[in-house]
Each structure stands twice: as C-alpha cells, then as structure tokens.
Amino acid sequence: MTITTDTRKPYSGNKRSLVLAFDVGTTFSGVSYAILEPNEIPKIHGVTRFPGQEHVAGSYKIPSIMYYDQDGNMKAGGAEAEGNAMVDLAEDYGWTKAELFKLRLRPQTMKLKMNGMRLPPLPKGKTAVQVFGDYLGYLFKCTKNFIIDTHAGGAALWRAVEEDLQVVLSHPNGWEGAQQTKMRRAAVYGGLIPDTDTGKARIRFVTEGEASLHACVLNGLAKEMLTGHPEHGFLVADAGGGTLDISSYAVRGTAPLVMEEIAPPDCVFAGSVFVSRRARAFLEDKLRGSKYGTPDSLEHITKRFDETTKRLFRDMKEPQYVQFGSPLDKDLSAGIRQGQLKLTGAEVAELFEPSIEAAFNSIKQQVETTGGYVKSVWLVGGFAASPWLFSQLQERLDPLGVTVSRPDNQTSKAVADGAVGFYCDHHVSARMSRFMYGVEFLREYNAEDPDHVTRQDRMCELPSGPKLLADAFDCILARGIKVKESSxxxxxxxxxxxSLSTLSVFEVEIWCYRGGTSTPMWINRHAEEFTTLCIVQADLSPLAGSAQSKPGRSGKTYWTIVFSVEIHFGLTEFKARIKWVDSVSFHPNRCSTRY
Structure with missing residues (x-):
C-alpha cells in the first residue's frame, strides 16, 4: 500500500513515542506501527516477519490460530501453528486448536448462522478473553522482535518507548462498550499494558470501518473524492474473515481533511469464513458414502477449497475444481478424478450467495438512509480480493447508480494501517448514533390510562407522596443523530x-434500544431490543452534608438528590458519567463505568 503523507501533520508530542495497531481478525491478523518523532511526519510500517513465515517475503498477515496443551498452556500461534511438525505434535499430545475465538466476543444481540456447526471449544481452563489476550501477547512479542531486529538501534528505541507505548485495537462496527472492556482486559492479560488506570488509558479503540476509511485516505481516496465528485458521499466496506463492516462518509473540509459519518454504521456476519463453513457442510453432504467423506478428508478438501477455489472463483458458468490429492485419488460417483473434485460454477456461487446478499442489502440500506447521497463504494479487507464478491457487488449496485472500487494492493492490511492513521490523523469529526440510548425513570401514574392500569404491579410511592410507575424509558439520544466528537x-x-448511607453506592443503568426510531414508553427487560449498555456508579456521599431533610407524607424523613447523567457518544469509545453539585464544589468525574 502506498502511504501518502500530504494529509498528515507532524507529530506534536515533545518526546519520542511508538503507536502499535493490532488488527485481530477472525481468520487472519496483522500489526502496523509508527515511530512518533517530535515535529516529524509519522510513517506507517507493517510487521512483515513472523515466526514460521520467514520464507514469505513481505507477508503482513498470519492465521488467527493457536495450540494449547492439556494444561491450558499456549504452545504455538500464527503460522507456526500451521506447520506440519506442529500439527503432528498437536495430534500426538492431544493439544487443543483455538480458532475463530474472536467471534466469541461478539455482542449477544448479534446472532451467528453457522449452518448447524458450532464454534470450536475453548482450551481447557481458558475464557474467551484469556485466549484473545494470549493471541494479543503473541502478536506483541512478534512486533517487539521485529522492531528491534529491523530498525537501526532497535533495542535502544524499544527501551526508550516501552513504558509509554500507545496501543490501538480495532474491532467490528457492531462491537460496543462491553466488547471494548473485554479487549482491554485481554490487553492486560497479554502483557501489552499494565493493569493500572494509566496503563489502561494507553489503549485506544477504533471500528474496523473507520480504520478502513483512514487506510483508503492513505491510499489516495481523499484526492479522488475531492477532484471527482466531492458533493457525493462514499462508503467503505471492509469485508473480512468474520464480519462485513459498512460505514458511510462525506468530506466536510479539505484543509485539514475532515470527514463525517452520514449514516449509522452497520456490521453483518458475512465474511469469508461463512463461505468456508457453507462449503464444509456442502462437501459433507456431497461426499456422504464416499471414502473421501471422513472428517479428516473433509477438513483437508475444505482447506484446499479455501486456498484455491474460493479465492479464484469468478465465473459461475465454468466448472470448478478442488485439487486436493494425487492422480491416484478417484471416485467418479462423487465427481473426483485424478485428485480433483469437480464442482459446477452454480454450486460454488451458491456457497457465496448468502454473504453477497447480506453485503448488498447492507450497502443498499446505507444508500437509502443517505437519500442516495452515497455514490461510490470502496471494498477493502481480505475477502475483498474475491473476484466473485467484487463483480457481484458491482453488478447488483450498478442499477442504484453506485460504483464499486477496490485498492489494487494490500487491502488485507487496510485495518492495521488505518488504525495507525486514525491515531495520527483523526479525520472523522462526527459519527452517527447507531441505536437509541437512555435511562429508566419513574413515570407518574395515571389511573385513566389503560396502559398504566395494566402496570399497577410496578407502581411505587415516593416519600413525598406521588405514585409512580417503574420501567419508564427516557431517551437521551435517538438513533441516526449526527454527533460531534465534542458533543x-x-x-x-x-x-x-x-437513608443518606445509600449515596455511597449510587448507580444508574444506561439502556440501549435497538428496536427502531420510535421512542418506546417502557423498558421491556425481556425483549432482545433492550440491552444494558453499561452501569455508571458514583459516590454521592459528599451531598450528605448539604442535602436538606424533609418530612415525608408518612412522617418518614427523606432527602431529594439532584444529579445529571452525562454521555459522550461522539467518540470511538462510549463514555458516561454522573454529575452533581453540592454547596461546596462541582463534582463531574468521581464515578466509574462498568459493562
């Protein structure tokens, strides 16, 4: 990828620093970094040398897999875990292969369609966060060794910056605060940062869609947009192994370059791994009864399909072949001749179809949401290299007046490079709220409202007298609202x-409503549309000294506490806090958020 620097400012820090960006993908991962020198324009580098992959020049990606022994100790990761010798050791000693572990961090509201298959089990005694942390730790170690070995004075450079390393972790558009919290815990577990407030503050998060946008800017997208049709919006579609992340933007300024999100971003499970899963199920059915229908044979043939047929497929009218064996392998009834399994183009196209349809529908929704403002799509990510995905999106989006393009080099490392670009350049000044956010409050009971009458079992009475109903929803931010970073x-x-003693453990639950644009009256705690985004806790005991006691209707003393819930939605990481004022001072920060 050609990195352009005409949109980048010199680093404004007063001492040398280092930013590392980790793109942990469902199937493949990579790392990019930049050495930050005061008053110099940062240059983005990629880690291109990993253990087990030294013979592959300029390889930016390694498989997102690891092996664990029976005691839960990691024995190998990345390309090393794919070597024949390691596979033999794993079989001899009963090691567990950890793969697709990123999908275990997904929000519960995002459902996986695995065609009857399940995610591989976690290693013994390991949680998903710990496995993710082990892999981050492996990538971190590889990155440290690469920087020390590659740069002049690399060891001295690392010693100078290691106590204040800045880390950027990218994640799918659909990940939220709970997933970011898990990733931060994983970074601590993997040894990237210390388990302190200062250490945790060194972690930044960026969505894969926004990271891909910055990568496209580095690749020259900004120039093309400004010299072509700056009045049109554009869409970045990051097609990876697990998710397709869709983000729509518009250029709002050129000096400096400023962009805004113009539609709520989308995230769908339509990545290349699901084509592979469908292929595995299809082959199991096709080869049932054949000697090649054993689990080991199916795994081998599916792997060969991934490595060749899936990557090269471009014409459904032509027969397709999966080369998996020797010329002696033959089963004419199953379509196998000379070590090749013959498939029709239509059969292979059918394996792609659900992912292509999901991608098309998501992009179409974004186009419609922006009122047709989006006129071009940039397709990036590992799955973007598929000729069939690319041509099908071109064909289906053309009637909408939308063109599809893709960078001609290294789209697979777009997220890692773009995550560093996000840290250095920060081109996006506003984002769109994806859902509706609010809190529970008590609504005054109205005996003439049938809806209120049916909820009498949720009625409570305040010490001052009013009868109120619990579970009412108060919207703080609606869906699809443009939010500046400073908002x-x-x-x-x-x-x-x-009792004033309850003030020391005061907390407010922040709710997320995913059901649409109409504000609901009530919180349905059992519906999938409602989820707890986070709980904000605060110690309001300083108010005890200034709060005025009042006699309640029943004669019991009570105190009225006034506070504000403050939410920052315009950042890549959600933040919330409680504010209050007492007779002495203003307290905006003495609170914490947990997910």
Missing amino acids: VFTRKYCTEVT
Whole structure:
C-alpha cells in the first residue's frame, strides 16, 4: 500500500513515542506501527516477519490460530501453528486448536448462522478473553522482535518507548462498550499494558470501518473524492474473515481533511469464513458414502477449497475444481478424478450467495438512509480480493447508480494501517448514533390510562407522596443523530432517599434500544431490543452534608438528590458519567463505568 503523507501533520508530542495497531481478525491478523518523532511526519510500517513465515517475503498477515496443551498452556500461534511438525505434535499430545475465538466476543444481540456447526471449544481452563489476550501477547512479542531486529538501534528505541507505548485495537462496527472492556482486559492479560488506570488509558479503540476509511485516505481516496465528485458521499466496506463492516462518509473540509459519518454504521456476519463453513457442510453432504467423506478428508478438501477455489472463483458458468490429492485419488460417483473434485460454477456461487446478499442489502440500506447521497463504494479487507464478491457487488449496485472500487494492493492490511492513521490523523469529526440510548425513570401514574392500569404491579410511592410507575424509558439520544466528537448529552434527574448511607453506592443503568426510531414508553427487560449498555456508579456521599431533610407524607424523613447523567457518544469509545453539585464544589468525574 502506498502511504501518502500530504494529509498528515507532524507529530506534536515533545518526546519520542511508538503507536502499535493490532488488527485481530477472525481468520487472519496483522500489526502496523509508527515511530512518533517530535515535529516529524509519522510513517506507517507493517510487521512483515513472523515466526514460521520467514520464507514469505513481505507477508503482513498470519492465521488467527493457536495450540494449547492439556494444561491450558499456549504452545504455538500464527503460522507456526500451521506447520506440519506442529500439527503432528498437536495430534500426538492431544493439544487443543483455538480458532475463530474472536467471534466469541461478539455482542449477544448479534446472532451467528453457522449452518448447524458450532464454534470450536475453548482450551481447557481458558475464557474467551484469556485466549484473545494470549493471541494479543503473541502478536506483541512478534512486533517487539521485529522492531528491534529491523530498525537501526532497535533495542535502544524499544527501551526508550516501552513504558509509554500507545496501543490501538480495532474491532467490528457492531462491537460496543462491553466488547471494548473485554479487549482491554485481554490487553492486560497479554502483557501489552499494565493493569493500572494509566496503563489502561494507553489503549485506544477504533471500528474496523473507520480504520478502513483512514487506510483508503492513505491510499489516495481523499484526492479522488475531492477532484471527482466531492458533493457525493462514499462508503467503505471492509469485508473480512468474520464480519462485513459498512460505514458511510462525506468530506466536510479539505484543509485539514475532515470527514463525517452520514449514516449509522452497520456490521453483518458475512465474511469469508461463512463461505468456508457453507462449503464444509456442502462437501459433507456431497461426499456422504464416499471414502473421501471422513472428517479428516473433509477438513483437508475444505482447506484446499479455501486456498484455491474460493479465492479464484469468478465465473459461475465454468466448472470448478478442488485439487486436493494425487492422480491416484478417484471416485467418479462423487465427481473426483485424478485428485480433483469437480464442482459446477452454480454450486460454488451458491456457497457465496448468502454473504453477497447480506453485503448488498447492507450497502443498499446505507444508500437509502443517505437519500442516495452515497455514490461510490470502496471494498477493502481480505475477502475483498474475491473476484466473485467484487463483480457481484458491482453488478447488483450498478442499477442504484453506485460504483464499486477496490485498492489494487494490500487491502488485507487496510485495518492495521488505518488504525495507525486514525491515531495520527483523526479525520472523522462526527459519527452517527447507531441505536437509541437512555435511562429508566419513574413515570407518574395515571389511573385513566389503560396502559398504566395494566402496570399497577410496578407502581411505587415516593416519600413525598406521588405514585409512580417503574420501567419508564427516557431517551437521551435517538438513533441516526449526527454527533460531534465534542458533543455531550446531559439530562437532569432527581430521586428521593430515606437513608443518606445509600449515596455511597449510587448507580444508574444506561439502556440501549435497538428496536427502531420510535421512542418506546417502557423498558421491556425481556425483549432482545433492550440491552444494558453499561452501569455508571458514583459516590454521592459528599451531598450528605448539604442535602436538606424533609418530612415525608408518612412522617418518614427523606432527602431529594439532584444529579445529571452525562454521555459522550461522539467518540470511538462510549463514555458516561454522573454529575452533581453540592454547596461546596462541582463534582463531574468521581464515578466509574462498568459493562
């Protein structure tokens, strides 16, 4: 990828630093980095040498797999785990292969369609966060060795920056605060950062869609947009192993380059791994009854399909072949001759179809959401290299007046490079809210409202007298609202307490509603559309000294507490806090958020 620097400013820090970007993918992963020198324009580098892959010049990606022994110790990772010798050792000693572990971090609201298959089991005694952390630690070690071995004075460079390394972790558009928290815990577990507030503050998060945007800017997208049709929006589609991440943008300024998100980003499970899963199920059915229908043979043939047929497929009218064996391998009834399994083009196209259809529908939705403002699509990511995916999206989007393009080099490392670009350049100034966010409050009971009457079992009475219904929803931010990075959404609330001791453990639950654009009246705790985004905790005991006691209707003393819930939505990482004012000072930060 040709890295252009005309949109980048010199590093403004006062001492040398290093930023590392880790792109842990469902099937393949990579790392990019930049050495930050004061007053110099940062240059982005990729880690191109990994253990077990030294013979492959300029390889930016390694498989997202590891082997663990029966005691839960990691024995090999990446390309090393794919070597024949390691596979033999794993079989001899009963090691567990960890793969597709990234998918285990997904939000519960995002459902996987695995065609009857399940995710591989986790190694003994390991959680998904720990496995993710082990892999981050492996990538971190590889990156450290690469920098030390590659740069002049590399060892001294590393010693100078290792106590203040900046880390960027990319994740699918659909990941939220809970997933970011898990990834931060994984970074601590893997040894990337210390388990301190200062250490955790060195982690930045960026969506894969936004990272891909910055990669496209590095690849010259900004120039093409500004010299072509700057009045049109564009869409970045990052097609990876697990997810397809869709993000739509518009250029809002050129000096410096400023872009805004113009539609809520989307994330669908339509990556290349699902083509492979469908192929595995298809081959199992096709070869049932054949001597090549054993689990080991199916795994081998599926792997060969991944490595050749899936990557090269471009014409459904032509027969396709999976070369998996020797000239002696033959089973005419199953379509096998001279070590090749013959498939029709239509059969292979059918394996791609659900992923292509999901990609088309997601892009079409973005085009419609922006009122046709989006006129071009940039396809990046490992799956973007598929000629069939590319041609099908071109064909299906053409009637909508949308063109599809893809960078002609190294699209597979776009996210890692773009994550460094995000850290250095920060081109996106506004984002769109994906869902509706709010809190629970108590709504005054109305005996003449049938809806209220049916909820009488949820009624409570405040010490001051009013009868109120629980589970009412108060929207703080609606879906599809453009939010600047500096935007803060605040709502003021009050509550009544009969014991000041409860102030030390005060907390507010932030709810996310995914059901549409109409604001719901009530929170349905059992519906999939409602989920807890986070819980904000605060110690409000400083208010005890200034709060005025009042006599309640029943004669019991109570205190009225006034506070505000403040939410930052315009950042790549969600933040929330509680604010309050007492008679002495203003307290905006003495709170914490947990997911």
